[in-house]
Amino acid sequence: MSNSIHPTAIVSEKAVLGNGNTIGAYVIIEDDVAIGDNNTLLAGSVLKSGTELGNDNSIHEHAVIGGLPQDLGFNIATPSFVKIGHKNTIREFVTIHRASQENEATRLGNDNYLMTQVHLGHDCQLENNVIIAPSTGLGGFVSVEDKAFISGGVMVHQFVHIGSLAMLGGNAKITQDVLPYMMADGNPAHISGLNKVGLRRAGYKVADITAIKKAYQLLFNSESKLEQRLHQLSQLDHASAQHLASFIQASKRGFHRDKA
DSSP states (O other), rough: OOOOTTTTTTEEEEEEOOOOOOOOOEEEOTTTTTSSSSEETTTTTEEEEEEOSSSSEEEEEEEEEOOOOOTOOTTOOOEEEEOOSSSOOOOOEEEEEOOOTTEEEEEEEEOEEEEEEEEOOOOOOOOSEEEOOOOOOOOOOEEEEETTOOOOOOOOOOOEETTOOOEETTTTTOOOOBBEEEEEEETTTTTEOHHHHHHHHHHHHHHHHHHHHHHHHHHHOOOSSSHHHHHHHHHSSHHHHHHHHHHHHHHHHOOBBBBO
């Protein structure tokens, strides 16, 4: 199946295209871009050098993917990439910058939905089924686990880690890690409870949610030292509690706590 390329599109001869792609008016595809099959690139979208795109993605008007990292120490000659998986929706005016580190990549997994004017900074790592609402910015080296939901206007500091099924409220200021399964809101942000709606929608059973609630209470409703709480958490016989414990142990920025 051949590609449909609008006559006003500029597609480099050095780009590699799969089959069944639809490339709209005034789209620009630079050198050293690789595109899989059945992608749709709408008017004015730009894929810059070093961008890899999987299959069945939808890139909307004026999105720019693979731009230079906003890092004052970056050498323009450094080879780096943006690597995007399958079935992602990237809406109007989204910007995704390539990595700042040599031969590294900013990565977006599968089935993610980035709404209008979202910015992903250099070296960000997003897993799968992540939803990010309009006018949200992620600084460099931010990582986001599966099924997190980031509301509109949220600003996320560089190097922050956002856990699976976390939900970030609108206009929140995120400067530390956000634990899996929890809701963070405010400026400065604080944990406001469990993301029970998200857990139910993800298929978590009552017993699962009860176990996560017990882990939450252990973390935030105890006056013991964090090391003791982590030990107790690791003893809970549930995969989600184990994930919480390992997430905290790996945290380098600390994590947002509940409101005092």
